[in-house]
Amino acid sequence: EVQLVESGGGLVQPGGSLRLSCAASGFTFTTYWMSWARQAPGKGLEWVANIKPDGSEKHYVDSVKGRFTISRDNVENSLSLQMNSLRAEDTAVYYCARGGGALAQFWGQGTLVTVSS
Amino acid sequence: DVVMTQSPLSLPVTLGQPASISCRSSQSLVHSDGNTYLNWFQQRPGQFPRRLIYKVSNRDSGVPDRFSGSGSGTDFTLKISRVEAEDVGVYYCMQGIHWPPTFGQGTKVEIK
Numbered sequence: 528e529v530q531l532v533e534s535g536g537g538l539v540q541p542g543g544s545l546r547l548s549c550a551a552s553g554f555t556f557t558t559y560w561m562s563w564a565r566q567a568p569g570k571g572l573e574w575v576a577n578i579k580p581d582g583s584e585k586h587y588v589d590s591v592k593g594r595f596t597i598s599r600d601n602v603e604n605s606l607s608l609q610m611n612s613l614r615a616e617d618t619a620v621y622y623c624a625r626g627g628g629a630l631a632q633f634w635g636q637g638t639l640v641t642v643s644s
Numbered sequence: 645d646v647v648m649t650q651s652p653l654s655l656p657v658t659l660g661q662p663a664s665i666s667c668r669s670s671q672s673l674v675h676s677d678g679n680t681y682l683n684w685f686q687q688r689p690g691q692f693p694r695r696l697i698y699k700v701s702n703r704d705s706g707v708p709d710r711f712s713g714s715g716s717g718t719d720f721t722l723k724i725s726r727v728e729a730e731d732v733g734v735y736y737c738m739q740g741i742h743w744p745p746t747f748g749q750g751t752k753v754e755i756k
Contacts, residue, residue, distance in 0.1 A: 571736065571747055572736060572747040573747070574745045574746070586743055586744070622692060628740045628743070628744070629740035629741065630681070630695075630698055630740060631683070631695065631738075631740065631745070632698070632704065633695075634695075
């Protein structure tokens with residue numbers, strides 16, 4: 528059974544940093560693109576970033592470029608999102624998803640990030 | 645970015661009656677590999693998104709056959725043949741061919 532479990536969310540002040548993690552199991556992690564997507568409270572879904580199976584290629588949505596970094600550990604089967612210079616508009620539930628975006632079949636339960644003073 | 649436009653945004657439906665959601669993309673979603681990367685997701689209240697349909701018309705495992713997807717190019721439709729209480733939630737179309745993947749605004753399905 529595919530499982531994606533996010534962690535690391537919480538309350539952070541504007542300009543602060545946070546690192547999200549996603550523990551993956553139930554599939555061969557090293558063969559899949561992985562992604563982060565987010566959903567602001569009461570709003571729709573937005574793709575944030577994705578990463579190639581070997582980590583050699585990464586893509587970011589314009590609103591997070593230069594502030595967020597996606598990475599993966601293919602030994603630990605984990606995905607990370609380092610978020611710096613956080614803004615109020617980054618407040619959202621962040622989801623880890625299996626897939627680069629074209630198909631994105633499986634999603635985690637999400638972790639809430641709140642950026643507020 | 646590719647704009648995905650859904651209609652209606654709110655859909656009150658009587659139990660047992662059909663429902664239909666339209667999704668239009670601002671660019672063609674046909675990939676050079678011949679596939680059309682249009683997915684449909686269901687998000688029940690308080691839950692994470694669940695993919696129902698991929699590549700326009702393919703149902704995911706465990707998805708009831710009352711859900712069906714159709715369309716081509718830039719116009720797509722999700723149909724529920726007979727709405728059940730468990731179908732309440734927000735439905736999103738999503739394109740996965742152009743970066744970044746983008747979603748429609750969501751259609752809220754509720755029971756009348």
